[in-house]
Amino acid sequence: xxxxxxxxxxxxxxxxxxxxxxxxxxxxxxxxxxxxxxxxxxxxxxxxxxxxxxxxxxxxxxxxxxxxxxxxxxxxxxxxxxxxxxxxxxxxxxxxxxxxxxxxxxxxxxx
Amino acid sequence: xxxxxxxxxxxxxxxxxxxxxxxxxxxxxxxxxxxxxxxxxxxxxxxxxxxxxxxxxxxxxxxxxxxxxxxxxxxxxxxxxxxxxxxxxxxxxxxxxxxxxxxxxxxxxxx
Numbered sequence: 730x731x732x733x734x735x736x737x738x739x740x741x742x743x744x745x746x747x748x749x750x751x752x753x754x755x756x757x758x759x760x761x762x763x764x765x766x767x768x769x770x771x772x773x774x775x776x777x778x779x780x781x782x783x784x785x786x787x788x789x790x791x792x793x794x795x796x797x798x799x800x801x802x803x804x805x806x807x808x809x810x811x812x813x814x815x816x817x818x819x820x821x822x823x824x825x826x827x828x829x830x831x832x833x834x835x836x837x838x839x840x
Numbered sequence: 841x842x843x844x845x846x847x848x849x850x851x852x853x854x855x856x857x858x859x860x861x862x863x864x865x866x867x868x869x870x871x872x873x874x875x876x877x878x879x880x881x882x883x884x885x886x887x888x889x890x891x892x893x894x895x896x897x898x899x900x901x902x903x904x905x906x907x908x909x910x911x912x913x914x915x916x917x918x919x920x921x922x923x924x925x926x927x928x929x930x931x932x933x934x935x936x937x938x939x940x941x942x943x944x945x946x947x948x949x950x951x
Contacts, residue, residue, distance in 0.1 A: 771943045774938045
């Protein structure tokens, strides 16, 4: 099976802009979770989607949002970018409930 | 108190030795426990999952879980230089796909 794919892999944006990241889960996996990884805070949970519904949400401001489509593909959006949003954004897919498998990530740099 | 705690390391072991990585968690209702390996510049890779008390072995890796002590460990036997990476402990509680990660332990295996 193909693994989790994320696009784009690298992104440079300016403060105040918005960005959309995409994730395609492993075939047959219906749950998609998003995480932010920074050197200072480590890996932090953003949100989880299952069957197009947000099932869990982490402690991030409303500028961070996401959605899931009927084919389980997911997008996350960050509006009004801040310097502190520079991070590796990771998507993980899993079966209904189970182990999570990470994609390669999107490296976002905000200047 | 952090929800998931790991020694940050670095932990240095000679090639062929046993590397022991430890993790404690604070939420008693946690049900699922995972170890991920992350090479520098890469995304986390799932190497072990454990759900019940006791030991679980997979090749050179053994995960140990003690729910009474809220303690999870990972043993790597016959350590190889290719095992040099950061090892992340992750805990999932009831009801959903949120993983809570420790800060990771950096392991260095010296030839």
